Amino acid sequence: MGHVSDGDQTDESASPQFEAPDRRSLSALPKAHLHLHFTGSMRHSTLLELAERDRIRLPASLTEDWPPQLSTTDEKGWFRFQRLYDVARSVLRTEEDVRRLILEAAEDDAADGSVWTEIQVDPSGYGARFGGITAFTDLVIDAVRDASARAGIGMGLVVAANRTRHPMDARTLARLAAQYSGRGVIGFGLSNDERRGDTTDFGPAFAIAERAGLALVPHGGELRGPAHVTQCLDHLHPDRLGHGVRASESTAVLDRLATDGVALEVCPTSNVSLGVYSTLEEVPVRTLTDAGIDVALGADDPLLFGSRLAGQYAVLRAAQDFSDAELAELARMSVRRSYAPSDIVNAGLTGIDEWLGNPPAEGADA
Known part of the structure; x- marks a missing residue:
């Protein structure tokens, strides 16, 4: 499966394609x-610059062939995807590199209309280079605080465990996240290839995070089907589920998500790039919302998919003919289901109403 072209954009531009003169600017639409x-939030230009600085050789798929051709429908494909991610991680060598990455991610999201961004990190992937997982978490929290002030948007941190590692490692990270609850960390997640590991084994880690009052935001229902969504609901008690799109294959699971009030973080361009769906037209956003489920659009890993936040709204407008009213409602869902402070939520919702209430400007861009 080749990478998606509809709605792709270079990471130096926050403006998605497919804007018509009579459409409202999507980067002006407030959203979360x-x-x-x-690591996936890194600008492509930053990756190239840091690699050149330390003479790190990057594969062609991260240089002249960027964005890379990806498919994770089998384990070999996922391994290739993960290898590219690990190569990108390796260019982060100094505290200043970490601060730069987070600031640039905040600036890019602000340019795309984000009023609140939740950035997810697994500290165990960086602890060896940055003095341990606690020291690294301290650094990221401080960098998020600084970037939020400088970029003018709210930000929160999600600590995520890696499901390919031992569940005891997840408990360690859950306790770490709990330690920082209310001090920059807003949630606890679980990422990597959902076909690996036993989801039930991660229940105790999520129980630790739940007792600490953290948002529970594991990945599920992307590479595995609706039965795995049910398993996540039963054992991890998520407030939101990362991806979750495969729930669309089961009416019963859709009903369960709606009844339990679990929101889904849907990332259209990554779903197509990774081979979950063949085309953007197939990404089942309307199926999910019609079932009464809140959907928050996300970019997942812009570094590897070549498309940022506003691009997710642009591809639904282009490929599925979403109206501005429908896009505004998706933005409302993202803001309402965020863990932003109430003043940011209220201001964001007001801004969305104002965006929809104003007529499109002649020649409006993204």
Whole structure:
């Protein structure tokens, strides 16, 4: 499966394609970004610059062939995807690199209309280089605080465990996240290839995070089907589920999500790039919302998919003919289902109403 072209954009531009003169600017639409990975948020130009600085050789798929051709329908495909992610992680060598990445992610999201961004990181992937997982978490929290002030948007941190590691490691990270609850960390997640590991084994880690009052935001229902969504609901008690799109294959699971009030973080361009769906037209956003489920659009890993936050709204407008009213409602869902402070939520919702209430400007861009 090749990478998606509809709605792709270079990471130096916040403006998605497919804007018509009579459409409202999507980057002016207030929204929240609830599914963004730490290393995956890096600008492509920053990756190239840091790699050149330290003479790190990057594969062609991260240089002249960027964005890479990806598909994770089998384990070999996922391994290739993960290898590219690990190569990108390796260019982060200094505290200043970490601060730069987070600031640039905040600036890019602000340019795309985000009023609140939740960035997700697994500290165990960086602890060895940055003095341990606690020291690294301290650094990221401080960098998020600084970037939020400088970029003019709200930000929160999600600590995520890796489901390919031992569940005891997840408990360690859950206790770490709980330690920082109310001090920059707003949630606890679980990421990586959902076909690996036993989801039930991660229940105790999520129980720790739940007792600490953290948002529970694991991945599920992307590479595995609706039965795995049910397993996540039963054992991890999520407030939101990362992806979750495969729930659309079961009316019973859709009903369960709606009844339980679990929101889904849907990332259209990554779903197509990773081979979950063949085309953007197939991403079942309307099926999910018609079932009464809140959907928050996210960019997942812009570094690997070549499309940022506003691009997710642009591809639904282009590929599925979403109206401005429908896009505004998706933005409302993202803001309402965020863990932003109430003043940011209220201001964001007011801004969305104002965006929809104003007629489109002649020649409006994204």
